Amino acid sequence: MVGLTPNLDAFIKTVEDGEDLTPYLSLGAIKEGYTPAAQSSGPEESWADKDFLLNVMGLHHFHLGLTREAKGHAARTNEVLFASVTRDTFEIIGLFDHDAFERKDDGTMTSERMRLWSTYDARQAANTLPGQLSAGGFNGLGITMSGHPVAVVRAAQAHARIIREVEPMLDDPKYIRSLYPADNVPKKPKLRWCYNNLDLGLYDEKANFFGILCKGPN
Structure with a gap:
């Protein structure tokens, strides 16, 4: 080598x-x-x-x-x-x-x-x-019987809970504007759920914005 x-x-x-x-x-x-x-x-x-x-x-x-x-x-x-x-x-x-x-x-x-x-x-x-x-x-948390790491299973459960809680609020313009930095609020926000590696967040491609709602298990 x-x-x-x-x-x-x-x-x-x-x-x-x-x-x-x-x-x-x-x-x-x-x-x-x-x-x-x-x-x-x-x-x-x-x-x-x-x-x-x-x-x-x-x-x-x-x-x-x-x-x-x-x-x-x-x-x-x-x-x-x-x-x-x-x-x-x-x-x-x-x-x-x-x-x-x-x-x-x-x-x-x-x-x-x-x-x-x-x-x-x-x-x-x-x-x-x-x-x-x-x-x-x-992450040292063990393996499930299905072969998935416990850390990843827990993260998936947390992400599902966040999506359930946040999704209804995405119809509220005031809440949506609060997600963006004060100096980067687009006139017509267009957010979608997105992963950046294992981080879960909301992404607006046109505004070049990714707001992390939950970091991944790594």
Whole structure:
């Protein structure tokens, strides 16, 4: 992995500069999102549409290509960088190749997957007091039986409650004007519900305004 030094340097600079890291993420979320209709064609597989390592370990993985493909994402690399990412921190966990996502034909873990789990377990142990229970999962809140992180389920419940409470007030012009900055209230507000990453809010494209009503679980 010595040959990846320029790739790592470029990626870390991108992180330090606070640039958008979305182009470096896996494309799996785009190709394998939640599609209930697909389940009707075969047996249910609760992990088929989810990023197992993100949901269970809370770790993102980033491709390290130095060039951009036609659709804007960084060129794919066999080696990927795993990191714990919050709003304020970016903690590098390590470099792994794609065998970290695979299992052998007999169901056992590949050596690279075992190395990743060993690294994750050591990190968990270092951040846990003796006798302290660790639930794991995204944000350390555990995983539901459906395979969704508890943190994301709680956020979805909170967002649904906010929408129910706010939606009736969107017919009140006075309330709508109160959402905008005092110096940026358009004559004809046109708000729609929108997500910015995992943050829920109201968006007015023409006014270039996004008002966050609830930050996401990240």
